[in-house]
Amino acid sequence: MILYRTAEELFVAHDNHAYRLEESSLDALLAHDDLHRYLSAAIERTAPTDQLLKAALLAPIEHQEVWASGVTYYRSRSARIEESKDAGGGDFYDRVYSAERPELFFKAVAHKVAGPDSHVKIRRDATWSVPEPELTLVINPRGQIIGYTVGNDMSSRDIEGVNPLYLPQAKVYDRSCALGPGILIQREPMPTSTQIRLDILRESQTEFSAATTLAELKRDPKVLVEYLFRDHSFPYGCFLLTGTGIVPPDSFTLRSNDQIHITIDGIGTLRNTVE
Numbered sequence: 001m002i003l004y005r006t007a008e009e010l011f012v013a014h015d016n017h018a019y020r021l022e023e024s025s026l027d028a029l030l031a032h033d034d035l036h037r038y039l040s041a042a043i044e045r046t047a048p049t050d051q052l053l054k055a056a057l058l059a060p061i062e063h064q065e066v067w068a069s070g071v072t073y074y075r076s077r078s079a080r081i082e083e084s085k086d087a088g089g090g091d092f093y094d095r096v097y098s099a100e101r102p103e104l105f106f107k108a109v110a111h112k113v114a115g116p117d118s119h120v121k122i123r124r125d126a127t128w129s130v131p132e133p134e135l136t137l138v139i140n141p142r143g144q145i146i147g148y149t150v151g152n153d154m155s156s157r158d159i160e161g162v163n164p165l166y167l168p169q170a171k172v173y174d175r176s177c178a179l180g181p182g183i184l185i186q187r188e189p190m191p192t193s194t195q196i197r198l199d200i201l202r203e204s205q206t207e208f209s210a211a212t213t214l215a216e217l218k219r220d221p222k223v224l225v226e227y228l229f230r231d232h233s234f235p236y237g238c239f240l241l242t243g244t245g246i247v248p249p250d251s252f253t254l255r256s257n258d259q260i261h262i263t264i265d266g267i268g269t270l271r272n273t274v275e
Helices: 026-030 035-044 074-087 090-098 157-162 164-171 221-228
Strands: 002-005 010-014 017-020 065-070 103-108 118-120 133-139 145-153 177-185 195-202 205-213 238-241 259-264 268-274
Touching (some): 002 026, 035 145, 103 164, 133 195, 133 221, 145 221, 145 238, 145 268, 157 164
Antiparallel strands (some): 002 010, 065 103, 133 145, 133 238, 145 177, 195 205, 259 268
């Protein structure tokens, strides 16, 4: 089942049919004791509708915070070491990759998040900007993973590379995060064979394309959540990006009007345009 949010309503899609939900608050939905059971019951008592096909999708977020994980893939570790070697910070990333404690950082509040088919931004004071395609955990207020969505952790690699302490400026700004198109609701973990694919189009031509799988993810998602919820409360639940295993070459930087397509098996494709 995939949960979608529009300007006024919530829908759930299942077996090639869409159903409008009586509940219009995503905050309330994510707080359910058993969301999978609730949605299954809603499907049983509701007739299918084609309204979802006519609606513009919004980011599937209301009052949740968005957090992110870093250096969870070997490819990310290597890229971070390379970008910060002149600043003497490469050792930090190597140590984080091997440490018991993961790197976690705040990414966005809801009003800064871009949704499907909308714009993401690159910083005006950055010269080296990239998207980071990431499986994103959807977590309820009790710290349970209840679903998954596609995330884009937009990053200014030149700013972070100067000094790791600049990470908040490199990562956190208006529309530096995108989520969508919907939330896959399931109790089971995503299979390690799940593919994550990034395609960047420039003037309708493919400028960069690559893929990875969750088999390359070093950190257990449940452990990431356990660390995030240490001395933290999330009354509306939260989102946690799990890191990237796809890094464009050092010669690449995003430009205005580039099209970013991130596809994750079982969830769908998140499409955004660079502003």
